[in-house]
Amino acid sequence: MNLDPDPQTEAFRAEVRGWLTARGPDPPLPSVHTAEGFAAHREWERTLAGAGLAAVSWPERYGGRDATLAQWLVFEEEYYRAAAPVRVGQNGLFLLAPTLFAHGTAEQQDRILPPMATAEQVRAQAWSEPGAGSDLAAIRSAAVRTDGGWRLSGQKTWSIRAAFADRAFGLFRSDPHAERHRGLTYLMFDLRAPGVTVRPIAQLDGEPGFAEIFLDDVFVPDADVIGAPGEGWEALTTGPDAAAAVSRAMDYGTLASAALLLGAGRGLLEASTQHAKTREQFGRPVGAFQAVKHALADVLIGLEFARPLLYAAAIALGGNTPTTARDISAARVACAEAARRESDISLWLVKVRSLSSTWGSQVAHRAVVLAALTQDRAGAWS
Numbered sequence: 001m002n003l004d005p006d007p008q009t010e011a012f013r014a015e016v017r018g019w020l021t022a023r024g025p026d027p028p029l030p031s032v033h034t035a036e037g038f039a040a041h042r043e044w045e046r047t048l049a050g051a052g053l054a055a056v057s058w059p060e061r062y063g064g065r066d067a068t069l070a071q072w073l074v075f076e077e078e079y080y081r082a083a084a085p086v087r088v089g090q091n092g093l094f095l096l097a098p099t100l101f102a103h104g105t106a107e108q109q110d111r112i113l114p115p116m117a118t119a120e121q122v123r124a125q126a127w128s129e130p131g132a133g134s135d136l137a138a139i140r141s142a143a144v145r146t147d148g149g150w151r152l153s154g155q156k157t158w159s160i161r162a163a164f165a166d167r168a169f170g171l172f173r174s175d176p177h178a179e180r181h182r183g184l185t186y187l188m189f190d191l192r193a194p195g196v197t198v199r200p201i202a203q204l205d206g207e208p209g210f211a212e213i214f215l216d217d218v219f220v221p222d223a224d225v226i227g228a229p230g231e232g233w234e235a236l237t238t239g240p241d242a243a244a245a246v247s248r249a250m251d252y253g254t255l256a257s258a259a260l261l262l263g264a265g266r267g268l269l270e271a272s273t274q275h276a277k278t279r280e281q282f283g284r285p286v287g288a289f290q291a292v293k294h295a296l297a298d299v300l301i302g303l304e305f306a307r308p309l310l311y312a313a314a315i316a317l318g319g320n321t322p323t324t325a326r327d328i329s330a331a332r333v334a335c336a337e338a339a340r341r342e343s344d345i346s347l348w349l350v351k352v353r354s355l356s357s358t359w360g361s362q363v364a365h366r367a368v369v370l371a372a373l374t375q376d377r378a379g380a381w382s
């Protein structure tokens with residue numbers, strides 16, 4: 001099996017890299033977990049959409065550019081290599097859209113996908129509940145049939161982006177007597193509809209990265225049900241036909257996060273290497289010392305080893321082969337391990353820049369821990 005990207009894919013990589021270098025925000029945008037930052041990230045998404053880069057794998061008529069699966073992964077890799085802004089619309093783009101392509105009606109696709117691509121409408125995920133985490137089928141929030149639609153009641157939690165998002169999507173129990181994975185309906189709702197209360201949850205840095213969503217008799221029209229009522233679990237996890245595995249939203253999300261980690265690791269390695277070439281100690285660049293040289297080479301090998309696994313998984317997913325789930329997991333683990341090793345090296349070499357620096361709350365967390373350590377209060381974490 002040839003796992004080298006073809007010339008068109010490499011040309012696409014060069015185009016994306018060039019565009020991000022020329023157009024990437026400088027200075028970086030404020031945190032997406034603030035009202036100001038959320039608005040700035042929406043604006044950035046509009047810029048991406050204008051360049052046809054917001055949802056590259058989608059058909060053109062919805063705001064995409066019909067990119068192949070491999071090109072899409074290249075986009076993700078290059079995007080995070082460039083440390084470009086987090087995707088404010090990622091829930092919709094990576095989790096809702098694949099389900100809409102598989103199970104949505106033409107009307108839903110036409111109505112929902114274009115404003116999702118431009119971040120005119122940003123969506124939050126509403127799966128988790130206080131009693132339903134790993135055990136998602138324990139969902140208790142209810143959808144009760146009414147004239148022309150459904151009435152939702154209950155509580156969702158840990159909903160990322162919900163503090164500032166426009167709409168949400170998730171599973172609701174529409175048949176309380178059905179077996180656990182049955183009787184669930186996949187619904188989309190307006191976060192500003194009467195009966196919806198969004199209560200932000202502060203992260204360590206104090207910003208509302210997550211929110212609880214309380215629903216009190218919220219009306220949702222039939223047009224906002226995805227798939228058949230009572231078959232929400234199937235809509236979330238399968239496709240309508242033999243191409244079932246291809247449409248599994250989680251497969252796409254996992255592959256995208258593997259590409260993200262590969263790209264972020266690559267970006268950090270380039271920064272670390274640059275630092276090693278320019279930072280002088282003992283009369284020469286620190287990169288001239290064997291320990292540093294070997295450490296950087298090992299990281300590069302790890303990243304290069306992970307990339308073919310990513311493309312093998314993409315080929316498996318595209319061909320719906322029986323090994324798809326295994327290949328995606330292997331790629332995700334390899335990319336995550338390689339990126340984590342790079343992050344360690346980066347922290348060791350540059351001290352202040354590592355993978356965690358790409359996620360705001362972790363920077364704050366590290367600052368808190370370091371402050372405690374220097375004040376000899378480390379015991380607080382033991």
Ligand SMILES: Cc1cc2nc3c(=O)[nH]c(=O)nc-3n(C[C@H](O)[C@H](O)[C@H](O)COP(=O)(O)OP(=O)(O)OC[C@H]3O[C@@H](n4cnc5c(N)ncnc54)[C@H](O)[C@@H]3O)c2cc1C
Nearest residue numbers: 124125126127128129132133134135156157158159160161
């Ligand atoms: C960064 C982040 C973003 C999130 N965003 C969203 C979002 O946008 N929308 C949303 O709905 N939810 C979101 N979540 C919530 C997430 O889906 C839940 O945290 C997850 O489902 C786990 O549930 P829990 O936290 O209740 O853990 P629990 O289910 O209580 O699990 C606790 C621990 O027990 C382990 N465990 C549980 N069952 C088993 C088992 N059978 N065998 C072995 N180990 C087990 C788990 O692995 C875990 O370590 C997010 C979470 C995080 C961390």
